[in-house]
Amino acid sequence: xxxxxxxxxxxxxxxxxxxxxxxxxxxxxxxxxxxxxxxxxxxxxxxxxxxxxxxxxxxxxxxxxxxxxxxxxxxxxxxxxxxxxxxxxxxxxxxxxxxxxxxxxxxxxxxxxxxxxxxxxxxxxxxxxxxxxx
Amino acid sequence: xxxxxxxxxxxxxxxxxxxxxxxxxxxxxxxxxxxxxxxxxxxxxxxxxxxxxxxxxxxxxxxxxxxxxxxxxxxxxxxxxxxxxxxxxxxxxxxxxxxxxxxxxxxxxxxxxxxxxxxxxxxxxxxxxxxxxx
DNA sequence: TATTGTTATACTCTATAACTATA
DNA sequence: TATAGTTATAGAGTATAACAATA
Numbered sequence: 001x002x003x004x005x006x007x008x009x010x011x012x013x014x015x016x017x018x019x020x021x022x023x024x025x026x027x028x029x030x031x032x033x034x035x036x037x038x039x040x041x042x043x044x045x046x047x048x049x050x051x052x053x054x055x056x057x058x059x060x061x062x063x064x065x066x067x068x069x070x071x072x073x074x075x076x077x078x079x080x081x082x083x084x085x086x087x088x089x090x091x092x093x094x095x096x097x098x099x100x101x102x103x104x105x106x107x108x109x110x111x112x113x114x115x116x117x118x119x120x121x122x123x124x125x126x127x128x129x130x131x132x133x134x
Numbered sequence: 135x136x137x138x139x140x141x142x143x144x145x146x147x148x149x150x151x152x153x154x155x156x157x158x159x160x161x162x163x164x165x166x167x168x169x170x171x172x173x174x175x176x177x178x179x180x181x182x183x184x185x186x187x188x189x190x191x192x193x194x195x196x197x198x199x200x201x202x203x204x205x206x207x208x209x210x211x212x213x214x215x216x217x218x219x220x221x222x223x224x225x226x227x228x229x230x231x232x233x234x235x236x237x238x239x240x241x242x243x244x245x246x247x248x249x250x251x252x253x254x255x256x257x258x259x260x261x262x263x264x265x266x267x268x
Numbered sequence: 269t270a271t272t273g274t275t276a277t278a279c280t281c282t283a284t285a286a287c288t289a290t291a
Numbered sequence: 292t293a294t295a296g297t298t299a300t301a302g303a304g305t306a307t308a309a310c311a312a313t314a
Contacts, residue, residue: 002189002191003263004259005173005241007166007167008170008190009263010151012191013265013266016265055136058281061298064298086296087290088295130251130252131249132146182273184271184272193305195306196305198273198275220312220314221313273313274311276309277307277309278307279307280303281303286300288297288298290293290294291292
């Protein structure tokens with residue numbers, strides 16, 4: 001059976017979640033990926049692009065376009081760091097913060113519904129964290 | 135934390151598994167996707183391309199190139215169905231069968247090692263099946 | 269008219285390499 | 292010399308639409 005194969009299961013579970021998140025976040029003009037970028041920026045002290053990329057575990061060449069798109073929509077700003085002018089410090093705008101808070105609530109609700117069929121959703125999430133070593 | 139986000143977790147767990155499977159299957163000239171196609175073909179009666187695509191839950195336009203590549207390597211054959219000449223019936227060659235059996239053993243071993251850190255690997259797999267409704 | 273398979277095309281995501289500006 | 296960011300490019304993987312052959 002195809003559904004015994006771990007790769008098949010992970011791939012299609014991820015595709016399902018991605019679809020449902022995209023639908024639920026569409027009113028905010030965001031997808032799950034955009035929202036993850038915002039969440040990396042929102043937490044704690046200002047980060048350089050490289051640090052944002054590292055948190056998301058994506059390549060530094062991928063993060064530029066994502067930030068361009070968020071910046072065009074007025075959700076983040078990039079400022080040259082005064083201490084090290086090579087670094088672009090990324091911060092949320094006021095609009096970015098309020099959009100993040102609303103969209104993040106929606107995302108949490110989507111996750112709850114997505115995992116509702118499981119006997120123990122927290123345990124499932126812990127399993128995934130264990131596999132990633134996080 | 136990024137590792138609370140379900141999308142992040144699923145994406146990177148899948149990426150890890152994909153990498154490890156690719157490494158382990160490289161000696162057979164296969165990746166996990168090729169092997170999944172072979173597994174869809176091997177089970178039971180001969181299938182049309184459309185049925186193979188349906189089992190894998192991929193689009194029918196994606197399966198053609200995959201089968202081309204497997205056919206070039208002599209692992210599968212496509213034959214016009216005599217009953218319905220629109221249909222391409224896909225079957226494993228002898229080489230395809232033996233390659234499948236060896237590579238499938240390797241894949242199962244990769245999965246076992248991949249899930250070794252979990253307290254209950256079967257339960258994790260069942261959770262994924264529940265989420266897919268399978 | 270509908271279905272199977274193919275082809276052309278495009279979009280997303282990712283990765284590599286070369287470039288610039290700064291350190 | 293090394294680092295942060297950008298740009299160009301290419302490779303997967305996927306999806307849509309149009310087409311030919313067949314039913």
